[in-house]
Amino acid sequence: MRDDVKELSFPDSGLKVWRCDTEAAVDMAAADLAEEVIRSKPAGKAGPVLGVATGSTPEGLYAELVRRHREQGLSFANVTSFNLDEYLGLYPGHDQSYRYFMVHQLFMHVDIKYENTFVPSGLEWNMEKHVQEYEELIRAKGGIDLQVLGIGGNAHIGFNEPGSAKDSRTRVVALEESTREANSRFFDNDISKVPTHAISMGVATVLEAKKVILMAKGEGKADAVAKSVKGPATPHVPASLLQGHPDCIFILDPGAASLLE
Ligand code: F6R
Numbered sequence: 001m002r003d004d005v006k007e008l009s010f011p012d013s014g015l016k017v018w019r020c021d022t023e024a025a026v027d028m029a030a031a032d033l034a035e036e037v038i039r040s041k042p043a044g045k046a047g048p049v050l051g052v053a054t055g056s057t058p059e060g061l062y063a064e065l066v067r068r069h070r071e072q073g074l075s076f077a078n079v080t081s082f083n084l085d086e087y088l089g090l091y092p093g094h095d096q097s098y099r100y101f102m103v104h105q106l107f108m109h110v111d112i113k114y115e116n117t118f119v120p121s122g123l124e125w126n127m128e129k130h131v132q133e134y135e136e137l138i139r140a141k142g143g144i145d146l147q148v149l150g151i152g153g154n155a156h157i158g159f160n161e162p163g164s165a166k167d168s169r170t171r172v173v174a175l176e177e178s179t180r181e182a183n184s185r186f187f188d189n190d191i192s193k194v195p196t197h198a199i200s201m202g203v204a205t206v207l208e209a210k211k212v213i214l215m216a217k218g219e220g221k222a223d224a225v226a227k228s229v230k231g232p233a234t235p236h237v238p239a240s241l242l243q244g245h246p247d248c249i250f251i252l253d254p255g256a257a258s259l260l261e
Contacts, residue, residue, distance in 0.1 A: 005029050005251075008260060010229050015242065016249040017229055019257040023217050026253050027060035030148065030215055033249070034065060035074055037146040037211070047078035047116075049138075051147035051206070053158070054083070054101045057215050058148055066109040076112035080141050082134075083119040084149070084158040084206075088172060088197040090122050096186050097122065120170065120199040131170040131199060138205065147209035151216050154178055155224035155237040159200035162236050166244075168202030203241050212248040214239060216256035225252060226259035 001007065004021040020026045034050065041048040052058070068074040083098055092099040099119040107117055118137060124130035138144060149157050154176060160168060161176045175183075180194040187193035206212065216225050228239035229250060235241065242248045252260075 002029055002032070008257070010260075013229050013243045014245070014248075015229055016247075017257075017260065018249060018251045019260070020251060020253055023060065023253045026215055026217060026251050027064050029251050030058070030061045030213055031064040031068065033211070033213055034061070034146060034148070035068060038074060038076065038079060041078065041145070045078075046142050047080055049080045049082065049141050049143065049145050051082050051084060051144040051201070051209055052102065052106075053148050053150050054085075054098045054105075055150045057150035057217055059105060061148065061215065062105040065106065069110045074110075076110040079112050080116040081107075081112065081118065082138055082141075082144060082201075084147075085198050085200040086120040086122045087195040088122045088199060089195050092119070092121070122195075122199060127172055127199070131172070134170045134199075134201075135205065144209035145211065147206055147212045149206070149212060149214040149239075151214055151221055151224050151228070151239050152179055153182060153220055153224055155228055155239045157203070157206060157214070157239050157242070159198040160203050160206075160238045162238060164203050164238050165235055166207070166241050167204045170199065170201050170205055172197055173200050203235075203238060207241070207245055210247065212242060212245055214242065214248065214250045215252075216250065217253045219255040219258055221252075221256040222259040225250065225256050229260060 004025040005018050008017040038048050086098045090097040159173050184191040227237045233240045233243040
């Protein structure tokens with residue numbers, strides 16, 4: 001454990017909760033875990049599979065992984081990635097699509113093979129088939145070794161908004177008004193430009209990952225984090241459904257942890 005990270009104890013939740021001294025420590029702690037998974041499966045064997053999130057929270061993690069690639073030879077040549085979600089109706093080259101985000105934050109800066117990067121497509125005509133194939137592909141690649149999550153102010157994970165069932169799978173979802181409002185900062189602060197729907201891995205898809213890390217930064221996430229860790233596991237608080245997972249770590253900065261202590 002890093003010096004700037006302290007483990008908090010919430011035994012009833014089954015979750016590991018790490019309070020980091022700074023935002024940068026959140027990024028470093030998450031990068032250490034990602035690096036461990038990447039290095040645990042060297043070339044020649046079935047490669048590591050990362051589940052990845054977009055949004056502001058993991059940007060520092062991706063920057064740190066890029067740095068480790070450049071300066072320490074961390075290779076992504078054998079890595080497969082699956083994104084959690086994508087907006088419906090945005091083409092991959094749209095600067096707010098999650099494919100675009102991943103290319104610019106991570107993929108173009110490391111040696112990952114483009115054909116091993118998977119992001120749901122927001123433009124399929126047969127969505128039912130597409131979402132099923134996404135699930136099948138995750139299984140065919142051996143499942144997700146490490147799933148990276150952020151958390152919404154309403155405790156959504158991926159775009160599993162409150163009410164999402166524990167057994168939900170990759171599907172088209174309607175975004176809550178509060179989620180569209182929060183994300184309008186990326187769309188000229190104009191909520192009418194934010195897509196109303198997205199494709200998201202389901203809660204069950206996320207729970208099948210061998211290891212899950214949920215990163216959260218800032219006081220705006222404190223309430224969602226506290227409910228997820230200390231409250232009952234309920235679909236009304238989607239991140240609380242992680243409580244059943246055998247290896248899930250919440251990695252928090254002081255703001256996000258502020259209602260826990
Ligand atoms: C993004 C995603 C979302 C975000 C969440 C937090 O792929 O699935 O659940 O993680 O909305 O977003 P930020 O990090 O921008 O606060």
